[in-house]
Each structure stands twice: as structure tokens, then as C-alpha cells.
Amino acid sequence: MPELDPHAIARLEADAVVLLDQRRLPAEEVEVRCGSAAEVADAIRTMVVRGAPAIGVAAAYGLALAAARGEDLDAAYDALAGARPTAANLVWALDAVRDEPTAERARALHAEEVERCRRMAQHAVDLFQPGSRVLTHCNAGGLATGGYGTAVGAIRRAWEEGLVEHVWVDETRPLLQGARLTAWELDRLGIPFAVLPDVAAGARMASGEVDAVVTGADRIAANGDTANKVGTYALAVLARHHGLPLHVVAPTSTVDLATATGAGIPIEERDPAEVTERFPARNPAFDVTPAALVTTIVTEDGVHRAPYDLSLAAVTAA
Ligand code: MRU
Numbered sequence: 001m002p003e004l005d006p007h008a009i010a011r012l013e014a015d016a017v018v019l020l021d022q023r024r025l026p027a028e029e030v031e032v033r034c035g036s037a038a039e040v041a042d043a044i045r046t047m048v049v050r051g052a053p054a055i056g057v058a059a060a061y062g063l064a065l066a067a068a069r070g071e072d073l074d075a076a077y078d079a080l081a082g083a084r085p086t087a088a089n090l091v092w093a094l095d096a097v098r099d100e101p102t103a104e105r106a107r108a109l110h111a112e113e114v115e116r117c118r119r120m121a122q123h124a125v126d127l128f129q130p131g132s133r134v135l136t137h138c139n140a141g142g143l144a145t146g147g148y149g150t151a152v153g154a155i156r157r158a159w160e161e162g163l164v165e166h167v168w169v170d171e172t173r174p175l176l177q178g179a180r181l182t183a184w185e186l187d188r189l190g191i192p193f194a195v196l197p198d199v200a201a202g203a204r205m206a207s208g209e210v211d212a213v214v215t216g217a218d219r220i221a222a223n224g225d226t227a228n229k230v231g232t233y234a235l236a237v238l239a240r241h242h243g244l245p246l247h248v249v250a251p252t253s254t255v256d257l258a259t260a261t262g263a264g265i266p267i268e269e270r271d272p273a274e275v276t277e278r279f280p281a282r283n284p285a286f287d288v289t290p291a292a293l294v295t296t297i298v299t300e301d302g303v304h305r306a307p308y309d310l311s312l313a314a315v316t317a318a
Contacts, residue, residue, distance in 0.1 A: 002188045002189070003142070003147075003148070003189075004141075004142035004143065004147055004148075004185070004188075005147070006110060006111070006114050006142075006146050006147030008020055009049075009054065009142065009143060009146050009147060010049060010054065010057050010058050010061060010110065010146055011061070012061040012064055012065060012103050012106055012107065014068075015035060016033040016034055016035050016065070017033075017034045017039075017040050017043075017058060017061040017062055017065050018031050018032070018033055018034075019031065019032050019034065019040075019043055019048050019049045019058060020032075020049075020143070021048050022047065022048060022049060022050055022143055022181060023046070023047055023048060025143070025180055025181055025184055026180055026181070026183070026184035032048050034062070034065075035065075036065070036066070036069065036071065037062045037063065037065060037066035037071055037075075037076035037079055037080055038076075038079050040058055040059065040061065040062030040065065040080060041059075041062065041079040041080050041082070041083040042083075043058065044058055044059065044080070044083035044084055044090070045083045045084060047175065050139075050143075050144065050177070051139060051140065051143060051144020051145055051216075052087035052088070052089040052090075052144065052145075052216065052217070052218045052219075052250070052253075052254055053089050053113045053116075053117075053144065053145040053146055053150070053251060053253060053254070054143065054144050054145055054146045055083070055084060055087055055089065055090050056087070056089035056090050056092060056093030056094075056109075056113070056253060057093060057106075057109065057110045057113055057146040059080040059081070059083070059090050059093050059094050060093045060094065060096065060097045060101075060105075060106040060109045060110070061106045061110075062076065062080050063076055063077060063080060063094055063097055063098065063101045063106070064097065064101045064102055064103050064105070064106040066101070067101040067102065068103070073098075073101065077094055077098060080094055081094055084268055085266040085267075085268050086218045086219055086227055086265065086266055086267060086268045086285065086286045087218040087219060087254070088218065088219040088220070088253065088254050088255070088256040088259075089218075089251075089253045089254055092253045092256075093109060093253065096109055097109060110146050110147075113145060113146050113147075113251060113253065114145070114146055114147035114148050115300075116251040116252070116253070116299075116300040117145050117147065117148035117149055117150055117153045117251065117300075118148055118153070119300035120150060120153070120154065120249055120250075120251065120298050120299055120300045121148070121149075121150075121153040121154045121156065121157035121249075122157060123298050123299075123300070123301075123302050123303055124154035124157065124158065124214075124247065124249055124298045124303070125154075125157055125158050125161055125163070126303070127154075127158075127212070127245070127247055127296060127298070127303065128158040128161075128163040128164060128212070129163065129211065130162065130163050131163075131165045131211075132158065132163055132164050132165060132211045132212060133164075133165055133166045133167075133168065133209055133210055133211050134155055134158075134164060134166075134167055134168070134210070134211060134212050134213070134214050135167075135168040135169075135170065135196070135201060135204070135205075135210045135212070135213050135214070135235070136151050136152065136155065136167060136168070136169060136170065136178070136182060136213070136214050136215060137170040137172055137178060137198075137213075137215050137228070137229055137231055137232055137235055138170070138172045138177045138178055138182070138215070138216065138228065138229035138231075138232075139152070139172070139177040139178060139180075139181035139182045139185070140152050140153075140182075140215060140216025140249065141153065141156075141181065141182055141185040141186075142185060143181050143185065144177075144181075144216065145251075149185070150216040150217075150249040150250050150251065151214045151215050151216045151247075151248075151249045152182060152185060152186070153249070154214060154247070154249045154298065155167055155191070155214055156189055156191065159189075159191050164191070165192070166192050166193065166194070167186060167191060167192065167193040167194075168193070168194060168196045168201070168204060168209075168210060169182045169183050169186065169193050169194065169195045169196060170195075170196055170198050170201060170231065170235070171195050171196065171197055171198055172198065172229060172231065173198055173231070173275075174274045174275045174283065175274060177229065178195065179195045183195050198231050201235055201238060202238045205238055205239065205241075205242040205244060206242065210242075210244060211244065212244055212245045212246075212247060213235050213236070213239045213244060213245070213246045213247070214246075214247045214249060215228050215229075215232050215235070215246070215247075215248055215249070216228060216248070216249060216250055216254075217248050217249075217250035217254050217297075218254065218286055219254060219256050219259065219265050220248070220250060220254055220255045220256065220297060220312070221256060221259045221260060221261050221262050221264065221265060221291075222256070222257045222258075222259065222260050222261070222308075222309055222312060222313075223260060223261050223262075223291050223308055223309045224291030224294055224297060224304075224306065224307075224308025224309070224312060225261050225262025225263075225265070225288055225289070225290055225291050226248050226250075226262070226288065226289045226291070226294055226297070227262065227265045227267065227286045227287070227288050227289075228248070228286060228287070228289065229285070229286060229287075230284055230285055230286055230287045231287070232287060232289050233287040233288060233289045233293075234287075236289040236290075236293035236294070237293065239293070240293050245295035245296070246289070246293060246294055246295050247295055247296045247297075247298060248289075248294055248296070248297045248298070249297075249298045250297065250298075250299060251299060251300055252299045252300060252301065252315045255299065255312055255315045257312065257313070257315065262288035262289075262290065262291075263288075265286075265288055267284050267285070267286050267287070267288070268284070268285040268286060269282070269283060269284055269285070270283045270284075270285045271283060291306060291308050292306075294306075294308075297311075297312070299315060301315065
């Protein structure tokens with residue numbers, strides 16, 4: 001099975017962090033070489049690399065590159081940490097390598113994130129019934145995680161077990177992470193799917209064509225409130241209305257116990273030109289789904305259920 005090579009998504013070379021340019025997928029597979037921490041921060045901000053665990057991995061490589069180049073490490077840390085605000089994994093990864101910003105430590109962090117994905121996918125298998133038709137939003141696959149994937153990893157693992165019949169891929173306006181990236185990944189894996197306009201999800205649920213919603217997360221507060229790509233909240237409300245489960249699959253590096261509730265999660269506002277260049281627009285990149293609408297949160301530790309303030313309390317990413 002053509003699995004994405006983690007090193008093809010992000011890697012550290014002697015003089016550069018090399019990133020697969022996710023902006024140009026699926027049309028072209030092109031790499032971007034970043035020669036300094038500032039260039040890595042710029043690549044994160046401009047979404048060369050995106051997805052919560054993947055930007056953490058890229059930032060860790062960026063700090064290791066800065067150390068190897070003799071850059072001011074505090075300035076490098078600040079530039080990388082400030083590149084995008086919502087994903088908890090970004091600062092988590094920088095803090096994890098800050099005391100020892102070596103290539104070995106950054107590469108180990110990358111490998112650990114991929115391994116976490118494999119473990120959470122295995123835990124998630126029990127949540128799928130045979131013949132499941134699942135809907136996913138944004139891209140929470142190998143591209144978003146530096147390899148394997150969270151929500152898409154879980155779907156893939158369940159499909160390998162013969163449990164998934166079909167995947168609905170929300171196109172995910174405005175940057176089309178679903179239509180471009182999740183579709184590209186599922187196509188490579190041979191998993192049956194169809195891209196769906198975001199606004200068509202509700203009607204598919206009403207007509208009985210969806211059995212579960214499975215998404216990733218960018219930051220999970222201590223009470224289980226979950227920030228993910230904008231549109232996830234609407235899906236969660238729709239899922240509840242139609243009696244469908246919403247499973248959030250994310251590594252413990254996404255869980256932010258220092259943030260009590262979703263109200264404390266910073267929501268990134270991106271350039272309105274991504275929505276329309278002609279008219280006034282707003283472009284909030286994420287939204288928060290209240291814990292009450294989340295059926296399970298699957299981490300590499302296992303399957304968490306409400307009350308999340310208790311079930312997540314012991315979570316720490318190693
Ligand atoms: O703006 P993006 O593409 O970085 O947003 C990514 C998402 O919202 C993903 O669903 C999330 O990071 C989970 S991926 C493991």
C-alpha cells in the first residue's frame with residue numbers, strides 16, 4: 001500500500017528543513033527548502049506545511065536548524081511559536097525540543113508523532129461498525145501529521161479491517177484541504193470516497209448515507225471542548241441532530257490541559273482574500289465544538305468519553 005513516507009512530508013537536512021509543498025497538491029509534488037527558522041516559520045504561516053502535528057514537527061526541525069546554524073534560539077523559538085495560533089502541537093513540539101534542539105531529538109519527535117497516530121488508529125477501530133460510511137472534514141491524514149494520520153489514519157485502519165465501506169470527504173472551504181489533500185491520500189490508499197461540498201453534509205445525513213463523523217483536532221481543552229477546522233462545529237450539531245456519533249482522533253500533543261474550556265482557545269483569523277478578493281469577508285480558520293457534542297476523543301492512550309475533565313486529566317504526551 002503506498003503509504004506516505006514521513007521524510008517526504010518533512011525532514012531536516014544539514015542546511016535546510018525540507019517540506020512537501022501542500023499548497024500545490026494534488027497537482028504537483030514539489031518541495032520547499034527552508035534555510036533558517038524564519039523561513040520555516042514563514043512556511044508554516046503560508047501553509048506549505050499544515051495540520052496540527054505536522055506544524056509541530058516542522059517547528060521542531062526549524063529550531064534544530066536554528067541551533068545548527070548558530071541562530072539566536074529565543075528569537076527562533078518566538079518566530080516559530082508565533083507562526084500560527086490555534087494548534088497546541090506547535091508550542092508543545094517547540095517546548096519538547098527547546099532544551100536539546102538537536103537533529104536527533106527533532107527526528108525522534110517526528111517518529112513519535114507518527115507512532116502515536118498508529119496507536120490511536122488501532123484504538124479507534126472498535127468504534128466502527130461493519131459497512132460504515134464515514135464523513136471527515138479538512139485533512140487529518142499523513143500530510144497533516146508528518147505520516148499516517150489521525151482521523152484518516154483511524155478510517156484507514158478500520159477500512160483495512162473491512163469495517164469502512166465509503167468515506168465522504170468534505171471539500172473544506174476555503175483552502176480545500178479535503179478536496180485536495182484528503183482526496184489525494186485516500187486515492188493513493190485505494191479507499192472508496194467521494195468529495196462533498198461542505199454544505200451538502202446535512203442532507204447526506206438526513207438521507208441516511210452517513211454513519212459517523214470522524215475528525216482531527218488542533219487543540220483540545222481540559223473539558224473536552226475541541227478546536228478543529230472551521231465547519232467542524234456545524235457538522236457536530238448536524239451529527240447530534242441526526243443521532244450520529246462524532247469521533248475526534250488526536251494525539252495527546254493536541255490536548256492542552258492548561259486551557260480550561262474552548263472559550264480560551266485562540267482562533268486564527270486568516271487573510272480574507274482566501275475567501276474572496278473582491279468583497280469584504282471574514283476568514284476564521286477554526287471553530288470550537290463543545291464537549292457535549294463529542295462522542296469520543298481517541299488519543300494514543302485509548303478512547304476517552306465524557307466527562308472529559310476526568311478522562312483527559314491524566315493525559316500527557318511523552
Ligand atoms: O488550517 P489547517 O489545514 O492546518 O487545519 C488543519 C485541521 O484543522 C486538521 O483537521 C487538524 O490539524 C487535525 S490534523 C491531525
